[in-house]
Amino acid sequence: MMKITPKILVYIDGTEEALTAMRYAVYMAKIHQMELYGIHVINTKALNDLVNAKIFLQMEQAEYLNDMQADAHKHLDELIHLAERKGVPVHPLIEEGDVYKEVMHAIKQEQVDILVLGELSPIRTRRDDQHNDMERLVRNAPCSIFLVKDKKRVNHLYSSI
Template sequence: MSALITDIVVAISGSDASINAAKYSILLAKSYNCRVTAVYVVDTATLRQLLLTKIFIEEESHEYEESLKANGQRYLQYVRSLAEEKGVEIHTELRSGAIYTEVLKAAEERNAQLILLGGWEIRRDQRDSISVAHREILHHARCSVLIVKERDVDALFKRA
């Protein structure tokens, strides 16, 4: 009998909720011996929209995109260090495009059986943009999607 879950994709946004989802994915990988890919998406789709509506000029858009890439690398490195701490191998990817499209592509490319998303944020500005991507992922995913809302992820992570 093959394993129910062999590949997990976890979406990283830098929010506390997405870091909790990453910790949860590491715990799952450790418990069930599955592979994990952490994906951070630079939302160039929204940046293009801001440029088209003249909210950003070209130079501002480019600078902001570079800043988002640097943040993404930093968050992915942090997730890598969390996995190393628990002896779990993790693959990380920095992608550009629409968040939901790129997360779904990553899951399909790996034939993932599970996508992990962080629970919703308290701050409204983060919650709105992330919840749109979450809804699209939930609607279009070809595999199961788990919203991590576990409040004690840190305690579980420390004990593992």
């Protein structure tokens, strides 16, 4: 019988919460011998919405997209660095589009077992609650979800391996 290696996907968006989630995902991958994936979604849907609302000009859109692509590589490089220090290989994924749709697609495409997310930000308005991509992922992802909290403890666990 062939052994199946569980897959873990960590969503990276450049926030402090995502950094904590990355450390915990590396810890889990190392301790439980899981295959680690990291995904950063360049939110071109939001960017297009800003252009359509005439908040950004077309020229500014291209410049901002370049900045977003550079940030995506920087954030995934940070995950790769954290994982390499602990001997954990990473499959980095950079996608463009709607965050919710792209993460859901990656979960299905890679047959992910656990999605790791940083702690959710507080809900400011009812509208935020309905449209928050992370909230939608928690509610609708076809795999188990792990919300990472307690940065101090996570840093201790990461350092322990």
